Amino acid sequence: MRLLSLAYTYLRVGILNELQYRVNFFIQILQSLIALVVGLIGLWLVFDHTTDLNGWTQPELLAVMGVFILMGGLIRAAIQPNMMRLLDDVQQGTLDFALTKPVDAQVIVSVREFRLWQVVDVILGLGVVVAAVLRLESRFTLPDLLGFLIALALGGVMIYCFWLMLTSTAFWIIRVYELVNLFEGLYAAGRWPVSIYPNWLRFGLTFLIPVAFAVTVPAEALTGRLTPLTLLGAGLLAAGLFLLARLVWRLGVRNYSGASA
Amino acid sequence: MAKIPSLLVVFQRKNKHLPKPIPIIHVARLSKHYQVPVREAGLRQAARALIQRQHRTVKAVDEISFFIHPGEVVGFLGPNGAGKTTTLKMLSGLLHPTSGQVRVLGYEPHRRQRAFLEQITLVMGNRNQLAWDLPALDSFELQRAIYGIPEHEYRQRRDEFIALLDLQDLVHKPVRNLSLGERMKMEIVGALLHRPQVLFLDEPTIGLDVTMQRRIRTFISEYNRRYGASVMLTSHYMADVEALCKRVIVIHHGRILYDGDLSGLVERFSAYKTINLTLKNGPVSLEQYGEVVSQEGSNASLRVPKSETSRITSRLLTEQAVADLTVVDPPIEDVIETVFNQQAEAA
Incomplete structure (x- = not known):
C-alpha cells in the first residue's frame, strides 16, 4: 500500500513537472509522427514486393509496429529515465540518499522518474494497434484482448528487469552510458516479428534481450497466434528475470557498500 | 591515546x-x-x-x-x-x-x-x-x-x-x-x-x-x-x-x-597562551617576557608557554605600569592545526 502510494506520489510530481515544459510536448508529437511515417513507408516498401512476410500479413505486421511504438513509449516514459538517474546516482554518490530511506531502495530507484510526453508514443502505438486490428480478417475476441494486455505487462516487466541488470553493472564498472545506445539499437530489431530473423539472432532477441516477449508476443495475441503455452512461458521467464534482476541489484548494492570486500 | x-x-x-x-x-x-x-x-x-x-x-x-x-x-x-x-x-x-x-x-x-x-x-x-x-x-x-x-x-x-x-x-x-x-x-x-x-x-x-x-x-x-x-x-x-x-x-x-x-x-594541545596588555606609559621593550606577537603604541600581545603564564603575568604587573591585562587561549583553529601538524610529523 505504502509502495503504491509512493509510486503514485512520484508519478504525480513527475507529471506536474513535465507539464511546465509544453514545448517538449509539441516536439515529441513531431518526432513520433516522423517515426510513424518512416515505419509505414518501410511496411509499404515490403508489401510492394510480396503479400506476406514469413507468414505475417500486412495488417498483422502493422499490429507488430503498433506494439513496437507503444512499448517503446512505455520504456522511454517509465523505465529508461529511472535507470539513467540510477547511473548518475551511482557515479555521483547520491545513491546514498536512496539507500538511507526506510523503503526498499529498488522501489525508490525504479519509480522516481516519469517522462509524460513519451506517452504520445503510447497513444500513437495504441492507435496503430486499433487500426491494424480493424483490418484483420479474423475476429478479435475478448480473450485476445486479455492475452494482449497480459503479454504486454509481462513484456514490460522483462524489459525493466533487463534494464535493471544492465544498469546494476554500474556498481562494478562505473561508465556504462553507452549501454543506452546499445539497447536502443537492439530494441529497433523489435520492429519486425522475431520469427523472420535467423535462429541465432532470434534466440538472442528472445532470451538475452527480451524484445521478442516485449513486442512479438503481444502482437501474437492481437493476431490470434498466441498459444497458452507461450503465455505461460512468458510468465515464467518474467518471474525468473525478476528474481535474477533483484539478485544482481542486491549484489551491486552490497558491492557499493563494501560488504563484499 | x-x-x-x-x-x-x-x-x-x-x-x-x-x-x-x-x-x-x-x-x-x-x-x-x-x-x-x-x-x-x-x-x-x-x-x-x-x-x-x-x-x-x-x-x-x-x-x-x-x-x-x-x-x-x-x-x-x-x-x-x-x-x-x-x-x-x-x-x-x-x-x-x-x-x-x-x-x-x-x-x-x-x-x-x-x-x-x-x-x-x-x-x-x-x-x-x-x-x-x-x-x-x-x-x-x-x-x-x-x-x-x-x-x-x-x-x-x-x-x-x-x-x-x-x-x-x-x-x-x-x-x-x-x-x-x-x-x-x-x-x-x-x-x-x-x-x-x-x-x-x-x-x-x-x-x-x-x-x-x-x-x-x-x-x-x-x-x-x-x-x-x-x-x-x-x-x-x-x-x-x-x-x-x-x-x-x-x-x-x-x-x-x-x-x-x-x-x-x-x-590539552596548546602549549601556549596569549597575554594581551595595555601599558600606561607608551612602548617599552617586552622581549624579556616572551615572544612579542604584536606591539602598537601602548597595546601589546605576547605569546608565552602555558606553564609560565602566571609567573610572567605577575612579573609584568610588578615591573611595568599596566593599565589592562588579559590572558586568552589561542584560537581553536590554531590549536587544531598544531595537533594535525604534530601528528603529520610523527607519522
Missing part, C-alpha cells in the same frame, strides 16, 4: 543509584579498510596491472571507539581524508564495517532495517537530494510519501521548519533557481521532516557565507533543543563547532586523537 570518559559517564560512576543512560550511538573498535589497486605511472606498468593487480590496504578508520548519548551534539573534526565521512557512512548504514561494532539506536546500521532508517537522517553539504527542476515543496511531498508521515503532522512540521528558516517565499521556486545557501536550508528541511532522532551532518555549511552558516547553525541547535535529537557534525568551520558542540572527537589517519570537551582540547 587514552579515551577520555564523557562527563555523563563520570557523573554516572559517582551516582550509581541513577538509571544508567543508554548511549544512542555505540562504537567499539570500529575499522574500515579499503583495498585500493596500486598502479605505478607509465604504460608498461599499466599494462602489467591489467593482468596482475597489486592491492594495498588503506585503513580509512582504524579501531575507533566512542559513545554518544541522547541529545548530545558532537563535532567530528579532522583534516581531509581523516576518516570522518567513512565513519558517518558506517553509522548511517551505507558502509559495512571491516571489523568492530556499531550500534545506533540499538540497531546494526548496515542491516538497514526500516525502524532504524526511519529515525536517522543524513545531510551531505556537497550533494543534493532535492530534485533539481522541482520546487522544494514537491520534493518535501516525496519525503512525506517515503516516510509515510501523516498529512497533518507533515504540514505542521513543514510549516514550522519553513518559518524557522524564513523560506516562505522560496518553496515554490524550482530548486535550481535558489542560491547555494537557500538550497542548503531546503535540503535540511527535507532531511528533517520525518523528525529523526539521530542526525548525521557531513559539512552542512560548506561553501556558505557567514550569515547563512549562522542561520543553519541556529536552526540545528533549535532542532536539537526542541526534539532532544543527537547530532554528529563534521565541519571545516570551527565557528560551527564552537557554536554547536560541547564535545568534539578529533580523528586523524583513522584514529581518535581526542574525545572530550572543546575547551579541554585547547587545554
Whole structure:
C-alpha cells in the first residue's frame, strides 16, 4: 500500500513537472509522427514486393509496429529515465540518499522518474494497434484482448528487469552510458516479428534481450497466434528475470557498500 | 591515546543509584579498510596491472571507539581524508564495517532495517537530494510519501521548519533557481521532516557565507533543543563547532586523537597562551617576557608557554605600569592545526 502510494506520489510530481515544459510536448508529437511515417513507408516498401512476410500479413505486421511504438513509449516514459538517474546516482554518490530511506531502495530507484510526453508514443502505438486490428480478417475476441494486455505487462516487466541488470553493472564498472545506445539499437530489431530473423539472432532477441516477449508476443495475441503455452512461458521467464534482476541489484548494492570486500 | 570518559559517564560512576543512560550511538573498535589497486605511472606498468593487480590496504578508520548519548551534539573534526565521512557512512548504514561494532539506536546500521532508517537522517553539504527542476515543496511531498508521515503532522512540521528558516517565499521556486545557501536550508528541511532522532551532518555549511552558516547553525541547535535529537557534525568551520558542540572527537589517519570537551582540547594541545596588555606609559621593550606577537603604541600581545603564564603575568604587573591585562587561549583553529601538524610529523 505504502509502495503504491509512493509510486503514485512520484508519478504525480513527475507529471506536474513535465507539464511546465509544453514545448517538449509539441516536439515529441513531431518526432513520433516522423517515426510513424518512416515505419509505414518501410511496411509499404515490403508489401510492394510480396503479400506476406514469413507468414505475417500486412495488417498483422502493422499490429507488430503498433506494439513496437507503444512499448517503446512505455520504456522511454517509465523505465529508461529511472535507470539513467540510477547511473548518475551511482557515479555521483547520491545513491546514498536512496539507500538511507526506510523503503526498499529498488522501489525508490525504479519509480522516481516519469517522462509524460513519451506517452504520445503510447497513444500513437495504441492507435496503430486499433487500426491494424480493424483490418484483420479474423475476429478479435475478448480473450485476445486479455492475452494482449497480459503479454504486454509481462513484456514490460522483462524489459525493466533487463534494464535493471544492465544498469546494476554500474556498481562494478562505473561508465556504462553507452549501454543506452546499445539497447536502443537492439530494441529497433523489435520492429519486425522475431520469427523472420535467423535462429541465432532470434534466440538472442528472445532470451538475452527480451524484445521478442516485449513486442512479438503481444502482437501474437492481437493476431490470434498466441498459444497458452507461450503465455505461460512468458510468465515464467518474467518471474525468473525478476528474481535474477533483484539478485544482481542486491549484489551491486552490497558491492557499493563494501560488504563484499 | 587514552579515551577520555564523557562527563555523563563520570557523573554516572559517582551516582550509581541513577538509571544508567543508554548511549544512542555505540562504537567499539570500529575499522574500515579499503583495498585500493596500486598502479605505478607509465604504460608498461599499466599494462602489467591489467593482468596482475597489486592491492594495498588503506585503513580509512582504524579501531575507533566512542559513545554518544541522547541529545548530545558532537563535532567530528579532522583534516581531509581523516576518516570522518567513512565513519558517518558506517553509522548511517551505507558502509559495512571491516571489523568492530556499531550500534545506533540499538540497531546494526548496515542491516538497514526500516525502524532504524526511519529515525536517522543524513545531510551531505556537497550533494543534493532535492530534485533539481522541482520546487522544494514537491520534493518535501516525496519525503512525506517515503516516510509515510501523516498529512497533518507533515504540514505542521513543514510549516514550522519553513518559518524557522524564513523560506516562505522560496518553496515554490524550482530548486535550481535558489542560491547555494537557500538550497542548503531546503535540503535540511527535507532531511528533517520525518523528525529523526539521530542526525548525521557531513559539512552542512560548506561553501556558505557567514550569515547563512549562522542561520543553519541556529536552526540545528533549535532542532536539537526542541526534539532532544543527537547530532554528529563534521565541519571545516570551527565557528560551527564552537557554536554547536560541547564535545568534539578529533580523528586523524583513522584514529581518535581526542574525545572530550572543546575547551579541554585547547587545554590539552596548546602549549601556549596569549597575554594581551595595555601599558600606561607608551612602548617599552617586552622581549624579556616572551615572544612579542604584536606591539602598537601602548597595546601589546605576547605569546608565552602555558606553564609560565602566571609567573610572567605577575612579573609584568610588578615591573611595568599596566593599565589592562588579559590572558586568552589561542584560537581553536590554531590549536587544531598544531595537533594535525604534530601528528603529520610523527607519522
